[in-house]
Amino acid sequence: MSDRGEGLAQQRLAKLERLRDRGIEPYPPRYRRTHTNQEAVALFTEQAKEEANIGEVSVAGRITSSRDMGKATFLDLRDGSGKIQLYLRSDQVSKEIYDLLKDIDLGDFIGARGKLFRTRTGEVTVHVHEIVLLAKSLRPPPEKWHGLIDVEKRYRQRYLDLISSEEVRNIFRVRSRVIAAIRHFLDERDFMEVETPILLPVAAGAMAKPFITHHEALDQDLYLRIATELHLKRLIIGGIDKVYEIGRVFRNEGISTKHNPEFTTLESYEAYADYNDVMTMVENMVAHIAHEVAGTLKMPLGEDVIDFTPPWRRAYLRDEIKAKSGIDFEDYQDADSLKRAMQDKGIEVEPNASRGRLIDKLLSTFVEPTLIQPTFLMDYPVDMSPLAKRKADNPRFVERFEGFAGGMEIANAFTELNDPLDQQERFMEQERLRSQLGDEETERMDEDFLVALEHGMPPTGGLGMGVDRLVMLLTNQKSIREVILFPQLRSR
């Protein structure tokens, strides 16, 4: 048989036709297995101890490796639970079955039935007397030893990445367990999980540029949410005293190793709590998650080991910025003077930056990269926190903290602003900055939310956490794309 000029897919297609010609259906509707691969291996291990007679098992999965010895063949079969080895002998299966092997390729799904035994080298193996093709694969799998390296291909065809990399499979297992652990932690504390709208007439609740879309029937532009904050606070007003949402938010900004246009946040709000209570909750929650997914609170990250054991270090934002940048932003009460001070230090500054954004620049340039071990920075200037409550003893600051680890911000929390008149003034100040500076990312006025606040909101502690970044920390990944199954790429 010549295969010159034939692609690998054409070869497989030819095998498919041969199978059909022999009356073998390459895509049967179902197969009943008795055990997952993991269960089958465990079954043998348990029963072997008792030297009991082990019955037959049927298992199913994708063929990931094949070792053809002529009159005997070994196959590796993988399902969602793990791998098990199959062993076929030509003198112990029908000719039809052994011939079927010739037209089965790496990547095909099969079901196999037989008795368990242990090979000379000690591997639990199914001594197969019957195999059934469950699904023919028409394209070759990635290389078995190096796997899939091409980053673009890994993201665009994530299924191939998952097939060929145990490490990648594990990252997404951990991600799933992180989210489950968050739910468990909050549900245990009587928080109620809710879902709030993604399509909104006004995208408010954070400083970010939104995506815009259009509703045809309403003939109205809508925005994709940039935060869940304002709707969750409406629910606090509505009497749901402990509420949270884990959900996707969307920000129309740059893409980088730390930013994906859609990402997952946890936001939680607790009535009659303040930011000190939230701080305690955050360190306990992250410790709980780390313990659940890793069994330890000391997580490797690059060259470092991050110790999430509470209590985390606490410092004041102003002190920390002063210590690391040499600038005390309280010496500069307006944007212009602060800008000059920063330029004198050789810092590049956007001409239109507000005072809040300048301070944020100091934080992200000089402080954030140095916060490897978990740290809370407390008490932010009111300029950069339009939704947080002022400190009673100093109205220029608010009761706000951010949590950092691994040089990244992972949490942002405050005692929520519940004074509707102050909130209105803060929104108006943001609107003024927007029109004056043309800053598309300033906070937007949400009139409907103001009406809600006027009905009265109890003192409340609120939290926002970047779930993707938390997963990065807990899986030792440098890029957010490694913890998002299908990260945003330019379409081809």
Added chain:
RNA sequence: GGGCCGUUAGCUCAGGGGUAGAGCACCUGACUUUUAAUCAGGGUGUCAGAGGUUCGAAUCCUCUACGGCUCACCA
């Protein structure tokens, strides 16, 4: 958006003006406990795409597409 780097067989990668290469995968044959099976034979290709320079381009130049890192922006 700027800068730098990359794109060669299904996959992982060499090659850098003169006949398109290797390992794995694949195909043919041998082999009844292998496991990166082994042994013998076979190269399956729009060198990302389009122009240009040259007697001759995968190789040099320009543009385009996509990706990575980084800066800017943000969480």
